[in-house]
Amino acid sequence: MIDDTPQSAPAHPATFDALRQDIRDRFQGLSPHLQRIARASLEEPNMIALNTTQAIAGQLGVQPSTLIRFFQGVWLRGIFQTCRRSTGSA
Secondary structure, eight states: OOOOOOOOOOOSSSSHHHHHHHHHGGGGGHHHHHHHHHHHHHOOOOHHHHHHHHHHHHHSOOHHHHHHHHTTTTTTTTTHHHHHHTTTOO
């Protein structure tokens, strides 16, 4: 018998430190453009948390769709909430 029960998605990191470690752990497997976004997420979290998609993409030299793809990844679904919590802007 085949088990077709949907597997639960892994929970996003609960803290900013856990999120940063998750990004570091996955960094080498990312494309160059996604690495650029990951690096900015680690080095400039306020810029990521407080700007629009268009502004962030422009500053990083990537397409907005690449930025969206990065942040919609299963392992980063909570980045905006986590970043905003860390900056006190939630």
